[in-house]
Each structure stands twice: as structure tokens, then as C-alpha cells.
Amino acid sequence: MSDLRDQAPGAAGDAAPYDALLLLSFGGPEGPDDVVPFLENVTRGRGIPKERLKEVGQHYFLFGGVSPINDQNRALLDALREDFAQNSLDLPVHWGNRNWAPYLTDTLREMALAGHRRILVLTTSAYASYSGCRQYRENLADALAALEAEGIEPPRVDKLRHYFNHPGFVRPMIDGVLASLDGLPEEVRAGAHLAFTTHSIPDASADTSGPAEEHGRGGAYVREHLDVARLIADAVREETGVERPWELVYQSRSGAPHIPWLEPDICDHLETLHGKGVPAVVMVPIGFVSDHMEVLYDLDTEATAKAAELGLPVARSATVGADPRFAAAVRELVLERAATERGQRVERCALGALGPSHDLCPVGCCPARAPRPAAAGADSPYA
Structure with missing residues (x-):
């Protein structure tokens, strides 16, 4: 079991077969005019009236209509890129959101057209649940299907394991x-x-x-x-x-x-x-x-x-945010998953009683009420 005190970053290594990392997050409005359209994206299909969305949006209007999440993701992107560069990990990092720009489908399209074929995905949710895991996987499947419909060969995407106990x-x-x-x-x-x-x-x-x-x-x-x-x-x-x-x-x-x-x-x-x-x-x-x-x-x-x-x-107390130790943990998870994909045995770092989570979400994991295709799992249509 790993010690809880500060640890030296893991050794630099090879990310093959992966050629990019995608930071996948929720997204948020970046001004007052964005609030209701953002909430319409979040609640699409639920039939919630616009007036009700304006009421819900008051939380955002109290802060100038700006959610801090996008700036926090930009800070995390910078921390990841800095950590990767300092540790000689040559892996470009991209960013896409579920509900606001930069949208996931747009980012995946750019990555596919740039030639990326094997992409690792880091979600800004550390725990297992439908909204915290499978829904992101469904969004990935939707985006890959959209690329297919456009005549673009979809890349393979794999999701990093849950990191709640790293x-x-x-x-x-x-x-x-x-x-x-x-x-x-x-x-x-x-x-x-x-x-x-x-x-x-x-x-x-x-x-x-x-x-x-x-x-x-x-x-x-x-x-x-x-x-x-x-x-x-x-x-x-x-x-x-x-x-x-x-x-x-x-x-x-x-x-x-x-x-x-x-x-x-x-x-x-x-x-x-x-x-x-x-x-x-x-x-x-x-x-x-x-x-x-x-x-x-x-x-x-x-x-x-x-x-x-x-x-x-x-x-x-503070959340983890863009703490350099979290950026180093992401690098370690990338190298761990890459080595596993290459058939190597690796030590999987985890604290507590539950041990490291699975790499591949099994069939029946965090099911939706209405089944939908989900990427990056054992039931993925994009293996």
C-alpha cells in the first residue's frame, strides 16, 4: 500500500499505444447570455420550461453568469502539460465538454482529423455512478457516432480508471x-x-x-x-x-x-x-x-x-483542482494504462480498503434507465 505523504512523481515512460489524452468535463457558462442555453443543453429532453431554467440560473447570475469550471479546467490542462513536459512524456492533451464549448464532438473531430487514433480519456469525476461515469461514456459514443456519420473514421477511446483513492x-x-x-x-x-x-x-x-x-x-x-x-x-x-x-x-x-x-x-x-x-x-x-x-x-x-x-x-477545505500532485497522478495513471495495454504487469497505485478500480467498465456497470450505447467499456460498440 502506498504512503499517504507526498510522493515523488513516477518515472517518465512510454504512452504507446496511446497518442493523446482527452480531458472530458461537464462545461459551464462563461457569461450571462450563456446561462439559459447552457441549462437547456444540460436538461435537453426533459421538457423544462425556459422560465424555470431562468430561475435555476440564478445561482450562476450571482457570479456574473460565469461558472468557474472552465477556467479550472484550463488550469488543469496547463498543469498536465507542464507535468508531462517535465517528465518527458510526449502526449498531447486536449479538452472537450459535455454541455458547453469546447464541445466533446468538436474536440474529437479535431483530434481525429489531426491523426489521433488511440485516445485516453480523463473525466473530471473520480467516482462510480451513472452521471459520473456511464453518462460520459454515452456522450463519447454519441460523439463517435457523429464522426462516423460525417465520414470520419472514429478513433478508439479508453477511459482512465476511477482515481478516487489514488x-x-x-x-x-x-x-x-x-x-x-x-x-x-x-x-x-x-x-x-x-x-x-x-x-x-x-x-x-x-x-x-x-x-x-x-x-x-x-x-x-x-x-x-x-x-x-x-x-x-x-x-x-x-x-x-x-x-x-x-x-x-x-x-x-x-x-x-x-x-x-x-x-x-x-x-x-x-x-x-x-x-x-x-x-x-x-x-x-x-x-x-x-x-x-x-x-x-x-x-x-x-x-x-x-x-x-x-x-x-x-x-x-480546498478541492484538488490543478494541484501538481494530481497532475502527477494523472501521468502515473496514463503510464499504468499504457503498460497494461502493451501486456506488461504494472503496480496499480491505490489507497484504502477497496483497491484499484477496473480499467474497463463491465456490462451492467452503472446502468441507465433507458439503455444507450456507451464507449470505453466492455459493451462498447467502438472496441
Whole structure:
């Protein structure tokens, strides 16, 4: 098992048979005029009226109509390119989004026309779930089908494994918690609880997340988050000498009220802790790669306002973002997958109790309610 402390980057190596890396993300508006069209892209097919989308868009309008996610992806692109160059990994890095420019299909078209034939995909989602994995794979299949329809030979795409328990993802979050604790008033620091937060999803989606053998209450989605939370809490205890109560909680629910979603909500959790006399809380957004809108609004705005209303001191720890250790982790994952594709045996780096995730999503993994083709899996029509 790898140590949780900072690690030297892995040795430079050969990315063959891959000739490019694609950073695949959600996308977000970059101005007030983009907000409603962006939300129309996100909700296409659901029949949501434009007036309702304008109401939902108020979160974005509070920040000038700009989601930070695109700038954060640009920073991650720069970090990846710098890390690759410093470690003699000659692998171009491209970027495409599901819901806003640069659009995935456009990016894949450019890559295919530039001659790229084997592409690795890094998604900005670390955990198993339909919305965090299979939906991206469905988007990839849609884009490849669009290229085929245009007479362009589609490249082969493979997705990097889930990296939720890679040291390069976990260690920066540990440091973020330690920094947040140090920033709390000294008189409440010792008694501070940890609230690990992630995106709430419908119970039914959670229960069927991951491979079929992992389906059940909470599925792989909850299991993976609990493993990461435990890793961070244990490391914080070891480095501070203080045992801190913690819980996995949820945020950003967006579904109909009658459909059960994962709970408790972060604001409800803050009320509960305040009622128990807890002196302070550190909110730890382990479910998010960067400080995008759901972190800025749901935690930094809404949950922080709730805490102020309660008189409960809170701090929000940093996400991984473009941390150089995360960029190094991506390089290690690229080299690991490339070596595996070449038939070599490699040590797969992972922390915690769950071990490294699968390279190839099996049939039945994170199923959709209505089956659709998905690339980069055992059931891919683009093998």
C-alpha cells in the first residue's frame, strides 16, 4: 500500500499505444447570455420550461453568469502539460465538454482529423455512478457516432480508471483539511467535526452504481466516498493527534421531491451538529475535483449562510483542482494504462480498503434507465 505523504512523481515512460489524452468535463457558462442555453443543453429532453431554467440560473447570475469550471479546467490542462513536459512524456492533451464549448464532438473531430487514433480519456469525476461515469461514456459514443456519420473514421477511446483513492487525489485533500483546521478559531479547533460532502444522487442510481456485483444499498458510489472519507479522517488524526467525529453528507440535490435522494443534506447536517453543541465544522468536498459552481454556491454561499445563521463556525477545505500532485497522478495513471495495454504487469497505485478500480467498465456497470450505447467499456460498440 502506498504512503499517504507526498510522493515523488513516477518515472517518465512510454504512452504507446496511446497518442493523446482527452480531458472530458461537464462545461459551464462563461457569461450571462450563456446561462439559459447552457441549462437547456444540460436538461435537453426533459421538457423544462425556459422560465424555470431562468430561475435555476440564478445561482450562476450571482457570479456574473460565469461558472468557474472552465477556467479550472484550463488550469488543469496547463498543469498536465507542464507535468508531462517535465517528465518527458510526449502526449498531447486536449479538452472537450459535455454541455458547453469546447464541445466533446468538436474536440474529437479535431483530434481525429489531426491523426489521433488511440485516445485516453480523463473525466473530471473520480467516482462510480451513472452521471459520473456511464453518462460520459454515452456522450463519447454519441460523439463517435457523429464522426462516423460525417465520414470520419472514429478513433478508439479508453477511459482512465476511477482515481478516487489514488494518493495524488487524496493527499491534497488531507492538506486542505489540515489548513482549514488551522484557520479555525483556536477555542473551537479541537472540537471541530468533519463533514465530507459529495453530490447527492437518487437512491436508485446509487444502489446500481459500479459493477453489478457491487449493487445494493448505496452501491459503489457510497462505498467509495466512505473509503476516501475514512482515509482522510485517519490521516488527520495521525497528524494532529485528535480523533474527530465525521460523517458523509450530501449537497446539490436537484430532483423531484417525491424521488428519494441520498441524505442527509449538508445544511440539515449543520443544524443537527449545532443542536448537539458541536463547536465548529470543516466541510470537505471530497466528491468534487475543483471549486466549480456547486462548491461555490452550495457550500461557500448556502451552507456557509446557514452556519452563520446558527452561529456555528465553519471552514471549507480546498478541492484538488490543478494541484501538481494530481497532475502527477494523472501521468502515473496514463503510464499504468499504457503498460497494461502493451501486456506488461504494472503496480496499480491505490489507497484504502477497496483497491484499484477496473480499467474497463463491465456490462451492467452503472446502468441507465433507458439503455444507450456507451464507449470505453466492455459493451462498447467502438472496441
